[in-house]
Amino acid sequence: xxxxxxTRADVxxxxxxxFAARGYHGTSMRDLGRELGLQGSSLYSHIRSKEDLLVxxxxxxxxxxxxxxxxxxxxAGDERAVLRALIAGHVDVLLDHVDEAxxxxxxxxxxxxxxxxxVLAARDSYEHTFRAVLxxxxxxxxxxxxxxxxxxxILLLSILNSVDRWYRPAGRLxxxxxxxxxxxxxxxxxxxxxxx
Amino acid sequence: xxxxxxTRADVxxxxxxxFAARGYHGTSMRDLGRELGLQGSSLYSHIRSKEDLLVxxxxxxxxxxxxxxxxxxxxAGDERAVLRALIAGHVDVLLDHVDEAxxxxxxxxxxxxxxxxxVLAARDSYEHTFRAVLxxxxxxxxxxxxxxxxxxxILLLSILNSVDRWYRPAGRLxxxxxxxxxxxxxxxxxxxxxxx
DNA sequence: GCCTTACGAACGATCGTTCGTTAGGATGGG
DNA sequence: CCCATCCTAACGAACGATCGTTCGTAAGGC
Numbered sequence: 001x002x003x004x005x006x007t008r009a010d011v012x013x014x015x016x017x018x019f020a021a022r023g024y025h026g027t028s029m030r031d032l033g034r035e036l037g038l039q040g041s042s043l044y045s046h047i048r049s050k051e052d053l054l055v056x057x058x059x060x061x062x063x064x065x066x067x068x069x070x071x072x073x074x075x076a077g078d079e080r081a082v083l084r085a086l087i088a089g090h091v092d093v094l095l096d097h098v099d100e101a102x103x104x105x106x107x108x109x110x111x112x113x114x115x116x117x118x119v120l121a122a123r124d125s126y127e128h129t130f131r132a133v134l135x136x137x138x139x140x141x142x143x144x145x146x147x148x149x150x151x152x153x154i155l156l157l158s159i160l161n162s163v164d165r166w167y168r169p170a171g172r173l174x175x176x177x178x179x180x181x182x183x184x185x186x187x188x189x190x191x192x193x194x195x196x
Numbered sequence: 197x198x199x200x201x202x203t204r205a206d207v208x209x210x211x212x213x214x215f216a217a218r219g220y221h222g223t224s225m226r227d228l229g230r231e232l233g234l235q236g237s238s239l240y241s242h243i244r245s246k247e248d249l250l251v252x253x254x255x256x257x258x259x260x261x262x263x264x265x266x267x268x269x270x271x272a273g274d275e276r277a278v279l280r281a282l283i284a285g286h287v288d289v290l291l292d293h294v295d296e297a298x299x300x301x302x303x304x305x306x307x308x309x310x311x312x313x314x315v316l317a318a319r320d321s322y323e324h325t326f327r328a329v330l331x332x333x334x335x336x337x338x339x340x341x342x343x344x345x346x347x348x349x350i351l352l353l354s355i356l357n358s359v360d361r362w363y364r365p366a367g368r369l370x371x372x373x374x375x376x377x378x379x380x381x382x383x384x385x386x387x388x389x390x391x392x
Numbered sequence: 393g394c395c396t397t398a399c400g401a402a403c404g405a406t407c408g409t410t411c412g413t414t415a416g417g418a419t420g421g422g
Numbered sequence: 423c424c425c426a427t428c429c430t431a432a433c434g435a436a437c438g439a440t441c442g443t444t445c446g447t448a449a450g451g452c
Contacts, residue, residue, distance in 0.1 A: 026221040040408085137386075246443090
């Protein structure tokens with residue numbers, strides 16, 4: 001019963017899986033066919049080229065990240081609340097769509113120019129959302145004023161973009177605790193407060 | 197004058213450059229030959245296989261990271277000083293050997309089993325150094341006691357391993373300021389201290 | 393005269409892709 | 423209700439290109 005015929009969405013999903021695990025150049029069309037129980041040539045009933053698949057996977061991830069950020073900023077609340085929502089949204093996208101997100105983060109460089117620029121633009125817009133909240137928080141008094149929001153945003157996103165490399169849902173932290181840990185680290189750091 | 201004959205070290209260095217830029221599977225031996233002004237087949241005067249090159253590049257980066265950590269822990273000083281040295285050492289390796297470090301971080305999965313395990317073991321040992329300092333600092337009172345050193349170490353290393361993706365020496369921060377920014381973020385976070 | 397470095401042709405394997413064809417379910421007219 | 427039709431998904435052979443690699447050979451400095 002599971003061996004019904006495949007749709008384009010099935011192909012894109014399997015492509016995400018393999019691209020995430022072995023990279024775009026490390027995945028052949030025949031590999032991808034085998035993953036679906038097909039011949040490599042049969043994939044061309046669904047797509048026009050291998051690059052098409054990468055575009056689809058990466059674009060889908062980009063959309064997920066951008067719309068997650070939009071939902072977070074639409075929230076009522078001070079900058080801390082929005083920042084928490086941004087972190088939680090990023091973690092959700094990363095963990096609920098690991099393969100697309102991984103491919104987005106690691107394989108975008110294999111896109112050819114028009115597509116790569118479009119993806120980099122989406123990423124810029126996404127990162128800008130983080131910077132904007134950090135800047136607003138510094139102005140409103142929620143965050144320190146002596147830190148550069150650009151650098152701070154990059155450091156936070158460095159943490160977030162690495163979550164899929166180590167976090168395992170079966171481990172000690174559930175997802176809420178993960179978000180809390182990242183937020184706590186970002187807000188207060190590891191130093192003892194009473195210390196100089 | 198620059199077109200003297202090439203040594204094995206030249207080949208490994210050029211391989212690191214291309215592996216970092218295009219990935220292991222995205223780099224062909226003929227690409228690599230062209231980078232050195234050679235035929236692809238001529239590379240086999242210096243190496244036995246393409247995989248050899250990846251092993252060399254990745255192993256070299258692993259050694260650099262591990263010995264950097266050893267130098268940092270050999271330092272006199274409290275845990276904050278050692279932590280700063282660890283951060284500075286990591287940044288130095290990453291920026292002074294970008295290509296090897298990038299390849300180490302991104303292409304280790306393309307190694308076959310015996311070599312990959314050895315590299316993962318080196319990485320584990322390196323990360324253990326960070327955890328050990330964080331644990332010692334929590335015990336001595338330099339750092340907060342309510343944070344998990346394992347998680348904290350991972351978050352810090354997430355920041356450090358991403359530095360090469362955004363830091364440009366021509367930008368606003370020189371290298372010392374970069375280390376200071378990371379240390380400050382890690383120790384105190386972005387929240388206003390007087391805030392709840 | 394040897395040893396290192398490089399060449400260039402060639403190997404079989406695999407790459408992404410095209411093509412003509414087919415099985416079978418959906419569709420619609422009589 | 424049946425049959426002709428169409429469409430989608432898949433096959434398998436084949437294409438030229440490129441892959442990593444081998445081999446026999448040549449050039450040139452210690």
